[in-house]
Amino acid sequence: MRPRRISNKRRAHRPTPQVATLTIVLAILLAGLPLAPPDVSLQAQQKSKLPRPRRLDEDFTWKRDPVTGELTAIPAGSATKGGSSKGSGETAASSDAHAISVVTQIVAVTCSVIGADGAAVRGLQLGDFRVFDEGVEQPLTYFDSSTESASVAVVIDASPSVLRESDEMRNAARALVDALSASDHTAIVDFSAHTYLQLPFSSDWGLIRKAVARVDARSLLEDTGGSNIYEAVFLTARELFAGRTGRKAIVLLTDGQDSGLGLTLDPKTAGPRAGWPRDQLTFDDVARALAADDIEVFAVSTEGRPKIMTPEWVQLHASQTLLTYAAQGWGIPAYTLYLAELTRRSGGQLYFLREAETLANTFRQIALKIRAEYTLGFSPANNANAMPHAGWHQLRVEVIDHGDPAVVHRSSYYVVATP
Numbered sequence: 001m002r003p004r005r006i007s008n009k010r011r012a013h014r015p016t017p018q019v020a021t022l023t024i025v026l027a028i029l030l031a032g033l034p035l036a037p038p039d040v041s042l043q044a045q046q047k048s049k050l051p052r053p054r055r056l057d058e059d060f061t062w063k064r065d066p067v068t069g070e071l072t073a074i075p076a077g078s079a080t081k082g083g084s085s086k087g088s089g090e091t092a093a094s095s096d097a098h099a100i101s102v103v104t105q106i107v108a109v110t111c112s113v114i115g116a117d118g119a120a121v122r123g124l125q126l127g128d129f130r131v132f133d134e135g136v137e138q139p140l141t142y143f144d145s146s147t148e149s150a151s152v153a154v155v156i157d158a159s160p161s162v163l164r165e166s167d168e169m170r171n172a173a174r175a176l177v178d179a180l181s182a183s184d185h186t187a188i189v190d191f192s193a194h195t196y197l198q199l200p201f202s203s204d205w206g207l208i209r210k211a212v213a214r215v216d217a218r219s220l221l222e223d224t225g226g227s228n229i230y231e232a233v234f235l236t237a238r239e240l241f242a243g244r245t246g247r248k249a250i251v252l253l254t255d256g257q258d259s260g261l262g263l264t265l266d267p268k269t270a271g272p273r274a275g276w277p278r279d280q281l282t283f284d285d286v287a288r289a290l291a292a293d294d295i296e297v298f299a300v301s302t303e304g305r306p307k308i309m310t311p312e313w314v315q316l317h318a319s320q321t322l323l324t325y326a327a328q329g330w331g332i333p334a335y336t337l338y339l340a341e342l343t344r345r346s347g348g349q350l351y352f353l354r355e356a357e358t359l360a361n362t363f364r365q366i367a368l369k370i371r372a373e374y375t376l377g378f379s380p381a382n383n384a385n386a387m388p389h390a391g392w393h394q395l396r397v398e399v400i401d402h403g404d405p406a407v408v409h410r411s412s413y414y415v416v417a418t419p
Contacts, residue, residue, distance in 0.1 A: 048206045050214065056195040056235040062279040064272070068390065068417035071285045073238065106142055106377040107133070107388075108294045110247055110347060111397050111409035113372070120372035121405050131378055132396040133388070142377025148246035150184045151201055153236050156215050157254035159192040159227035187240050190215045191232035201240060226259030230286045233297065233342070237289040244293075247373055249348070252299040256335040265334050267323040283338060287345050291392075291414035296348040299339050305352040306332040309340065318344060319411055347410035380415075390417035 060073040109131060113121040126143035185201040188211035199211035233250060241248055261283055262276075263269050270283040290297060308330050322341045332340075336350075343350045376397065380388035392414055397407045 048204050048210070050199065050207055050210045053196045053198050053214070056189075056197050056239050057231065058194075062281060064279045065417070069272075070288070070417055071279070071281060105379055107380050107393075107413055108142070108245075109376045109378075109395060109397060109409055109413070110294055110296060111374055111376065111407050113374070113399055113402075114406045114408065116403060116405070121399070121402060122372045124374065124399065124402070126376075128399055128402060129374070129376055130398040130400060131376055132398075133378070133380060133393055135394070135396075138378040138380070140376055141379050142375070144246070144375040146247070146373050146375075148375070149203075150247040150249065151187075151241065151244050152184060152248075153187040153189060153201075153240055153250045154212070155232055155236055155250055155252045155254075156188070156190045157192075157227065157229065157252075158190040158215055187236075188212055188215065189232065189236050189240075191228060193226055193228055195228070195232040195235045197239070201244070227254075227257060228260035229254055229256065229258040230283060230338075230342075231260050231281055234281060234286045234289050237286075237293060237295050241293050241295055247296075247375060248294060249296040249298060250290075252297060254299065254339075255302045256299070256339045258335060258338070263334050263338050265328045265337065267321075267325065267327075270323055270338075283342075287342065288414045290342075290346045291410060291412060292416050294410065294413065295346060296410070297343050297346040298348045298351070299343050300351045300353060301336065301339060302353045303333070303336060305355060306330070306336060308332065309336075314340070314344075314350075315406070318408075345411060347408060349408075388415050390415045 059076045061076070062071055063074050064071050113124060115121050122145075124145070126140055129140060129143075131138050131140060182205070183203065185203050186199075186208050187201045188198040188208065190196055190198060198214055199207055202208060229252075233252065236250055261269070261281065263283060272278060272280070272282055289295075309332060322337055322344065327337055330337075340350050342348075380393075392412050394412050395410060397409045399405055399407055
């Protein structure tokens, strides 16, 4: 969690059958959301100039704090240890959380409420919610029912492993951004061995479409070194979302087969390990970055769903980590297990492309879920002038007097250590 100021004013080749379905699936994902107003000027959009792509993993080095264990990025030539790289969003100047002057410390919790019929429950008010921080109920000081603009970063795998599907993935990303509200802000990122920012957060639909069209796996064939999925997510979270408010989400299109972190079914591979560089990025670093800024991850995998991973099974494990030694007997590939864990921790969801026969109805429900998300805020430790202890805090959100619906939210939040 990073401290921030809260104001009372609301802001703002030939496709295979399975892969070709991705465009339809993602269109359904946000179907029904308001489209751009009909008076948007196409001529004005065509005049918009797309910025040059920028490599996000350039001009800095990683540095892990020996006390807190947190990983920070130090700009090249910086003499200050623990410094962070400059953000690339519209509020890049606020990327250093330690330098933000705040009036009220707020923990934001984005959640959706699902009834027994599987439909999203809408129309709830602040008094319908209860939030618990480490088991202690906290008074709510902020409430929003999807009226603020959302910030959605579309992160597209453009590595050689998805070359055959690259055109379809690009079309799917276009369908996704076309379904977003005209008031939302969208960023476009693609990656292979390195991560490239095609467009910072923007509400200019002309620029957004141009940025999506520019994503091409063929252009990254010389970007050798594997597919660094989690580094791309980490950089997107740290570089683009710093200082942003409202609902925040990363939509990740990938096969899930990361080659950068050495992840296996051994849970210890999620964190720093013996024999590896201390300053190397880990899965736990990625999860912390997402939790610090309340960023949901919705991942669409081009792989098949493991048999054991039924929706009921996923719900049963929603409040507990999937990274256990028991996972070695579940028949879940490591690359799918970690995608599922990332979405679980962030309060998002993992989807599987090859479920074309059943995804239509599921994605209609997801579309309603996204439209009906609520953002709750509380002052930790019941003290607006004091920060909670650094590290992880367990969260629980309940809805009262509405038939005991399921509440989907991140399982914990993370407080970044301060000097």
